Amino acid sequence: MTVHNRVNTYTNTTQRFWLTLGRYGGLIGLIWLILCLPAQAAKELRIAVKKAVNTVQVGSSTPAIVRDAGGKPIGNLAPLDGFTVKPRGSGVNLNQWNSSYLIIEPKDDGVVWIGDRWYRGKVRIIRQGRGVTALNLVDLEEYLYSVVGAEAYPTWPQEALKSQAVVARTYALYKASTASNRYYDLDTTTNTQVYKGLETEFVTTHEAVKATKGKVLTYQGKVILSAFHSSSGGHTENVEDVWSSPLPYLRGVVDYDHSAPVFQWSKTFSAWEMGRLIGGVGSVRSLVPERTTPHGRIITLKVVGSRGSRNITDDQLRKALKLKSTLFTVSNNKGMFTIEGRGYGHGIGLSQWGSHYLAQKGIPYAQILSHYYKNAQLTTVNYLDSLSLKSRLEESLAIGSRYSR
Numbered sequence: 001m002t003v004h005n006r007v008n009t010y011t012n013t014t015q016r017f018w019l020t021l022g023r024y025g026g027l028i029g030l031i032w033l034i035l036c037l038p039a040q041a042a043k044e045l046r047i048a049v050k051k052a053v054n055t056v057q058v059g060s061s062t063p064a065i066v067r068d069a070g071g072k073p074i075g076n077l078a079p080l081d082g083f084t085v086k087p088r089g090s091g092v093n094l095n096q097w098n099s100s101y102l103i104i105e106p107k108d109d110g111v112v113w114i115g116d117r118w119y120r121g122k123v124r125i126i127r128q129g130r131g132v133t134a135l136n137l138v139d140l141e142e143y144l145y146s147v148v149g150a151e152a153y154p155t156w157p158q159e160a161l162k163s164q165a166v167v168a169r170t171y172a173l174y175k176a177s178t179a180s181n182r183y184y185d186l187d188t189t190t191n192t193q194v195y196k197g198l199e200t201e202f203v204t205t206h207e208a209v210k211a212t213k214g215k216v217l218t219y220q221g222k223v224i225l226s227a228f229h230s231s232s233g234g235h236t237e238n239v240e241d242v243w244s245s246p247l248p249y250l251r252g253v254v255d256y257d258h259s260a261p262v263f264q265w266s267k268t269f270s271a272w273e274m275g276r277l278i279g280g281v282g283s284v285r286s287l288v289p290e291r292t293t294p295h296g297r298i299i300t301l302k303v304v305g306s307r308g309s310r311n312i313t314d315d316q317l318r319k320a321l322k323l324k325s326t327l328f329t330v331s332n333n334k335g336m337f338t339i340e341g342r343g344y345g346h347g348i349g350l351s352q353w354g355s356h357y358l359a360q361k362g363i364p365y366a367q368i369l370s371h372y373y374k375n376a377q378l379t380t381v382n383y384l385d386s387l388s389l390k391s392r393l394e395e396s397l398a399i400g401s402r403y404s405r
Contacts, residue, residue, distance in 0.1 A: 043173070043176070044137055044139060044140070045139075045140055045172060045176060045185050045186065046124070046136075046137060046184040046185045046186075047136040047137075047138060047184060047185065047186055047188060047195060048133060048135055048183070048184040048187040049114045049117075049119070049134050049135065049136050049187075049188055050115050050133060050134040051128065051133050051187070052129050052130070052133055053131050053133075053134075054086070054087075055084050055085065055132070056085050056114065056115055056125065056134045057082050057084060057114075057115060058082075058083050058085055058094075058104055058112065058114055058125070058134065059077070059079075059080065059081055059082050059083060059113035060077055060111070060112050060113065061079060061106065061112075061113075061118070062106050062107050062108045062109075062110030063077065063078065063079050063107050063108075063110075064076065064077040064079070064104050064106045064110065064112070065077075066094065067102065068099040068103075069099045069100040069101050071103070074097050074099075075095070075096070077104065079110070083095065085102065085125045086132065087127055087132050091127050092127050092132050094125070100126075100127065101124060101125060101127065103123065103124050103125075104122060104123040104125075105122045111197075111198060112136070114134050114136060114197075115134065117196060117197040118197050118198040118199070119136045119138065119197035119198065120136075120139070120146075120197070120198070121136055122136070122137040123137070126183060133183065133184075135183070135184050136197075140169065140172060140173070141169075141209055141210075141213060143172065144165055144172075144205075144209045145201045145206055146195055146196055146199070146200045146201050146205075147172075147193050147194065147195050147200075148161055148164050148165050148168060148208055149196075149200035149201055149205040150194040150195060150196050150200040151168065151193060151194050151228075151352070152164045152356075154202035154204045154205055155204070156204075156356050156359065157356070157359035157360055158207065158208055158211070158359070159355075159362075159363065159368065160352075160355045160356045160359035160360075160365070160368070161205060161207075161208035162208045162212050162365035163350065163359070163368045163369055164208070164228075164352065164355070165205075165211075165212045166212050166216065166217060166226075166365065166378070167217070167349075167369070168193055168226075169212070169214075169215070169216055170216040170217045170223055170224060170226040171192075171193060171227075171228070172185070172186060172193065173216060173223050173381070174223050174224065174225055174226065175192055212365070214382070215380055215381075216378075216380075217249070217369060217373055217376040217378060218376065219248060219375060219376050224249050224373065225247065225250070226350070227348040227349035227350075228350035228351075228352060229343075229344065229345025229347060229350070229351060230260070230262060230343070230344035230353060231255070231257040231260040231263055231342075231343040231344045231353040231354070232255040232257060232327075232343045232354070233263060233264075233343025234254075234295075234342060234343070235252060235254055235255055235347075236252050236253050236255055236347050236348060236349065236351060236372065237252045237293050237297060237346070237347040238252045238293075238294075239251075239348050241293040241294065241297075241299075242297065242299065242314075242346055242348055248374070248375045249375050249376040250373070251374045251375075253371060253372060255351045255354045256351075256354040256357040256358055257343070257351050257353040257354040257357065259353065259356075259357055260353035260356075262324055262343060263342060263353070264340075264341070264342055265324055265340075265341050266339060266340050267321065267322075267341075268336060268337065268338045269284075269336070269337050269339075270335060270336055271283045271284045271285065271337065272284075274321070274337055275306075277321055278303055278317075278320050280305075280307075280308070281304070281308055281309060282305040282306035282307030282308070283307075283335075284303060284304070284337065285305055286303075286332065287304075288301065288303075288304065289302075290311060295327070296329075297314070297347060298314055298326040298328070299313070300313055301314075314326040323339065324341060324344040324345075325344055325345060325346075326341075327341055327342045328340055329341075349372055349373065350368075350372040350373070354372070355368050355372070358371070
């Protein structure tokens with residue numbers, strides 16, 4: 001979600017540095033916080049920051065080691081300088097170095113530059129198709145500093161941010177175990193979780209992550225699919241009503257998101273415009289829900305137009321019309337269609353605006369989580385026991401593959 005009125009973790013002086021010194025200047029205000037963080041053993045995630053691009057810009061805030069695919073040091077990079085990585089042969093190229101893939105590892109707790117942002121951890125650049133893919137190899141807990149700030153408002157109450165930290169940690173571990181892509185665990189978009197590196201780290205997100213360190217949601221000893229969304233529009237959904245398979249912890253519950261700015265919304269389209277966006281039907285004459293959830297969310301819809309009709313899914317409809325959710329009704333006034341909707345997202349699992357309201361009322365994060373994830377337990381995991389954790393995760397219940405927030 002877009003975050004407005006952020007309370008930066010750093011001082012107003014740092015903000016002025018960022019504005020006046022450009023992309024590297026902002027790093028000055030961050031270094032003090034990074035250097036004081038203790039080194040902690042945890043799970044390393046592989047985050048795809050840039051996928052199959054022609055070239056990618058990389059760099060480091062401190063001197064960095066360049067390693068080849070075997071992990072052997074083959075060179076060094078100067079700090080605060082930009083370098084271009086591009087495909088060459090069947091591998092990748094950076095300056096005079098060529099390998100099937102390259103790793104850039106900052107020294108002295110430095111941070112890395114990938115594309116247009118600073119990130120913690122290291123960079124691995126691999127060949128993918130005709131282009132290159134840049135992966136951020138980052139400690140899970142440090143990854144969460146940014147994700148919580150990107151997925152929630154950093155000015156929200158701590159109990160809401162703690163809820164988001166636990167949910168994001170659980171989801172990252174689940175995806176790391178079940179990801180079908182052999183190159184990376186997650187990307188940086190709403191397809192998995194929004195991740196923007198240091199740009200979305202704040203004192204409040206650091207506090208929330210540290211206060212919940214290692215805590216995840218489990219069901220019968222297995223890490224759950226901790227789906228979440230912005231606002232359900234009054235009631236969340238049973239997972240099988242929107243996706244494909246029932247899960248005992250993703251049950252529909254009353255939501256407390258009535259104060260959300262996206263609780264109610266509307267969009268208006270002409271019959272011709274709607275037909276153009278949906279495609280294949282000409283000018284739209286009517287929209288007929290074919291399948292809905294018990295709470296009114298549209299799963300499939302029949303679109304009748306001047307040139308024919310077609311059935312489309314909820315995902316296709318949201319994408320075509322850029323709707324916040326498929327919980328809506330439609331009215332037609334002389335060829336002008338008005339869509340009156342509620343909520344933002346798929347409506348499954350944690351409602352972020354609902355958690356915000358409950359946190360404002362003094363409800364602790366553990367209780368917030370137990371409301372939105374029925375039958376799930378709050379558990380502390382040991383990242384170092386990675387083999388055991390992975391084997392347990394791989395036993396997770398099978399679910400539908402669709403996941404679109």
